Each structure stands twice: as C-alpha cells, then as structure tokens.
Ligand SMILES: *[C@@H]1O[C@H](CO)[C@@H](O)[C@H](O)[C@H]1NC(C)=O
Ligand SMILES: *[C@@H]1O[C@H](CO)[C@@H](O)[C@H](O)[C@H]1NC(C)=O
C-alpha cells in the first residue's frame with residue numbers, strides 16, 4: 001500500500017467519524033421492564049417518572065396497566081435505577097443491555113431502503129423521510145395537482161425551518177367548505193406519525209377516484225411535521241428525542257413539550273411540568289414555542305369551518321378526546337365518541353386492531369395545555385381527537401421500515417371512517 005492510499009484511507013476514516021460524531025449511538029443504553037403489582041407501586045412509579053427525568057419512562061405516560069412499563073436508561077444511570085428498584089422490591093427484568101445495535105440496524109435499514117427513491121417522489125412504505133425531504137415532496141404537489149393541492153408556509157420553527165401546510169380539495173373552486181385539519185409530529189421521535197400523514201396525502205391526491213367522496217363537500221388541511229427541529233434532530237443526532245430544540249431558562253436542558261404548551265388551561269401541575277428537565281415541560285408561558293403558535297394560528301384561521309381536528313401521535317392505539325385537563329367532559333363529548341367509535345369499529349373489522357377511545361383524562365392521565373383541549377376549548381372545533389398510532393419496534397416509537405405499510409394502511413381505514421362520520425353528521429350549510 002502506498003503512503004498516498006494510506007493517507008486517503010485515513011482521511012476517509014476521519015471524515016466518517018466526523019459525520020457520525022453528532023449522532024448518538026446509544027451504546028450501553030439499557031431497557032428495563034417494570035411490573036408494578038398494585039396501585040401503590042403504580043403510584044411510586046408515576047412519582048419516579050416525574051422525579052427522575054434521566055430515566056426515560058417510555059410507558060409511564062401510556063397506560064400503566066399494559067403488560068409492563070419500559071424504561072430506557074443511559075449506562076451512567078443503571079446502577080441508581082437498579083438500587084432503587086431493589087430497595088422498593090419492584091419486579092423488573094432487563095429487555096436489552098445495549099440498544100445501540102438496534103438503533104444502528106434501523107438506521108441502516110432506512111438508509112438502504114431509501115437509497116432507491118428519486119426525490120421529490122417518495123414511497124411512504126420505503127422509509128422515514130426527513131423534514132427537508134417532506135417539504136421537497138410537498139412543494140412538488142401543486143405542479144402535479146395544480147387544481148387540487150396548495151402549499152403555504154404558515155410559520156417558522158425556532159431554528160428557522162419553514163412549517164408548511166398542504167390544502168387538498170377536489171378542485172371545484174368552492175372556497176367555503178368545512179375543513180378537516182390533520183397535524184403530525186409534535187413529538188419528534190414518533191416517526192410513524194409523519195409517515196401516516198404522507199400516506200393520507202397520497203390517498204387524497206394519487207388515489208382520488210377511490211376517495212373523492214371525502215373531498216366532495218370538505219377540504220383537507222395537513223401539516224405532516226409540526227416539531228420540525230426536534231424531528232430533524234432525531235434523524236441527525238438523537239433518535240429518541242421528544243421535545244422541541246429551543247433552549248429553556250435552564251442551560252442544562254433544551255426543549256419544550258409542544259403538546260403541553262397550548263393556551264387553554266395551560267400550566268396545571270397535574271398534567272404538565274414546570275421543570276425543563278422533564279419530558280412534559282410546558283414552557284415558560286403558553287405559546288412560547290413558535291411551532292405551537294403555528295398550530296394555534298391554523299386552528300384559529302379555519303375556526304369557522306373546522307369540523308374535525310386530528311392530531312397524530314404514537315403510540316398506544318388510542319383515540320383521545322378532550323378534556324385532558326379535567327375529569328369533566330366537553331359538551332359534545334358523545335358526538336365525538338360516535339366519531340371515534342366509527343374509526344375503532346372500522347379498524348377492528350379490517351385488521352382486528354383494537355383501539356380504546358374516551359377522554360384523555362380518563363383513558364390515560366391528565367394533560368394540560370394539549371392541542372385538542374385548545375381546539376375544543378378555544379377554537380370551537382366540533383370534533384377534536386388525538387390518535388395514538390400503534391407501537392412498533394423495540395421501544396414503541398421505532399417501527400422498522402418493513403412495518404410502515406401495515407401501520408399506515410390500517411390507520412387509514414380508521415381515519416377514513418372517522419372522516420366519513422364527520423362528513424355525514426356535519427354536512428356543509430348551503
Ligand atoms: C389496572 O389493573 C388493576 C389490577 O389488574 C385493576 O384493578 C385496575 O382497575 C386497572 N386500572 C385500569 C385503569 O384499568
Ligand atoms: C368560540 O365560541 C365562543 C362562544 O360561542 C365565542 O365567544 C368565541 O369567539 C368562539 N371562538 C372562535 C375562535 O371563534
């Protein structure tokens with residue numbers, strides 16, 4: 001080997017490590033499953049989830065009654081977690097003592113699978129797309145569907161990424177139709193959510209003949225990525241990041257939970273946190289995040305015509321209705337339940353998939369400052385639902401590329417059924 005090629009090799013190695021430098025490999029991160037045996041142990045775990053922000057309780061903010069509660073911890077936290085679990089006699093087992101191989105394998109699967117895609121065309125089933133790729137795709141749609149697709153920038157993220165909104169119509173020129181608004185990716189790591197939003201777009205545009213009923217009297221407005229900075233960060237740096245990327249008052253902690261930052265009953269301690277270290281940090285004041293402001297502006301802009309607001313999250317198979325902040329129910333709760341019921345029944349018939357539905361407060365846990373409470377409480381949206389898509393992969397947020405098709409096609413069955421029910425119940429006023 002000549003010294004020339006040796007230098008070349010060295011340079012290559014150096015360049016590769018620079019590219020990988022920002023990327024967190026999760027080396028020796030462990031996942032434990034905890035099995036609370038009674039209500040008091042569940043209480044204790046809930047308390048721990050709040051007091052130990054460095055232990056990432058993946059399941060704690062889901063239903064504690066599921067098979068167990070998963071916790072992701074860095075190598076430096078393992079000992080203190082184990083000490084406490086043993087001290088309190090909480091049943092637990094280790095599910096993985098190093099998730100780095102899995103994270104790398106998923107990254108490789110995505111890269112390999114996407115390498116044959118010719119942007120700006122995308123194949124939803126073939127990979128998870130970055131915010132920049134999704135924007136490129138959105139921008140290509142008005143050329144392909146000049147009468148039916150309109151793209152607008154509705155605002156900018158903290159790191160100045162354009163937040164784009166797509167309006168899909170049937171092109172008949174009527175501009176006063178009622179509206180269905182769907183957003184996705186308020187939480188950065190929930191990667192199936194933007195994939196599903198893209199699939200919905202393709203169903204409405206590319207698969208128009210089959211779905212034209214859905215556009216006859218309604219327009220659809222879709223924002224695939226709300227938390228653009230956080231989502232980009234999960235691609236480049238840290239796969240399991242949840243919050244935004246705007247610094248907080250605490251120099252040690254970056255990011256706010258967008259879905260606790262909305263200005264209706266904002267700031268309750270039951271359902272959000274004032275501590276920037278926590279995953280449910282609500283911000284310094286309501287709407288101090290540019291991304292939640294954008295969703296607010298969309299909700300208010302369409303308020304008069306907005307019959308159905310659907311916010312896509314993962315995971316857990318839930319349709320969560322308002323309210324999150326109180327155990328009482330909104331005035332049209334039972335109408336919303338009928339819509340959720342239509343979605344759940346359609347899915348169970350199609351795939352046997354089971355969705356639970358009801359008020360977020362009762363079904364999951366209290367939340368304050370979430371977007372559906374704001375939609376129902378301030379923007380007067382008729383039906384507001386948070387959809388928790390199915391869990392995938394090892395941690396729930398990380399389905400494999402090969403699972404995308406099954407998840408999004410099943411979810412579309414549910415969303416189409418809910419949309420049909422909304423359209424049937426609330427026809428346009430002529
Ligand atoms: C959780 O499980 C316990 C024990 O199986 C049961 O008593 C309790 O009612 C369940 N809670 C919910 C909210 O389902
Ligand atoms: C929502 O309804 C209330 C009560 O009718 C009304 O005062 C308020 O202005 C409405 N909000 C919007 C955004 O239209």
Ligand SMILES: [Zn+2]
Nearest residue numbers: 187190313314
């Ligand atoms: Zn979420």
